[in-house]
Amino acid sequence: MILVIDTSGPVCAAGIYDSGKGEIVASKSEMLGKGHAERLMPMIDEVLKDAGLALQDMSRIGVTIGPGSFTGIRVGVAAARGFALSLSIPAVGVTTLQVVAEQVLEIDPPAPVVAMIDAGRAEIFAQAFLPEGVMLTEPATYDHDAVRRMIDRFGAIPVGSGLDAIEGREHGPDPYPLDRIGRIAARLSEDAKASPVYIRGAGAKPQSGFAIKHV
Known part of the structure; x- marks a missing residue:
């Protein structure tokens, strides 16, 4: 279990x-x-x-x-x-990109899969997988043109909210x-550690202009 x-x-x-x-x-x-x-x-x-x-x-x-x-x-x-x-x-x-990809990987696709999550700010979280589920790329952030190039490069099947985003369609999470x-x-192997994949930092950042210099 x-x-x-x-x-x-x-x-x-x-x-x-x-x-x-x-x-x-x-x-x-x-x-x-x-x-x-x-x-x-x-x-x-x-x-x-x-x-x-x-x-x-x-x-x-x-x-x-x-x-x-x-x-x-x-x-x-x-x-x-x-x-x-x-x-x-x-x-x-x-x-989460593995989960998005799985909806295509589970039906034994004939080509690689690119999982795409709309990250906002005109960016996409994306990751490419071979048909058997092996990762081709690490999770990363791409602009719309870059993710299109990755899809073309691998001849991949795109899936996820990121696809709707780059095609200008409304979508939910x-x-x-x-x-x-x-x-x-x-x-997964036990080596697949439970370590956060943030890609971006936290939304809230300190105002460095008002930082007090430590001596």
Whole structure:
């Protein structure tokens, strides 16, 4: 059993993934925007109760590590690492771009896939994958022209909200279904550490012009 956590965006979600059956056996998901830190732990208690399981029944933790909400990612990663340490089990990190790509990778595409998340500011978070799911590139930020060139370079199938953005279509946030996160987490090596993938820094930055010089 895998405890699956997603706090990388406005949704706070937790679930139990049965890797033997390939399905989620219990889950909770709430659109919060903010407040992931306060809601996540009670939510995990609820899904464990619904599944009739205890934390000690988990074999690993799978958590989304970004790119996404700076604060949300920290909350999910901290929880996953804490559980992993206390239970002596691995915590593996799943990028949100892997989750976006999975909706095409799971149907055995005939070409590479470029996962694209609208990052705002006329930029796209993107990552390319081979049809078998192996990463061709690391997660990075691209302008619209650059991501188009990457799609052409690999002859890739584009997927995600970033595709709508570069084509000028309205779109909502990318969904990160817990069953997809669990499926990816189940097959990842334990070397896939639960380390945040921010790409950008936090939105709030100190005003360096007013900084006090330390001597």
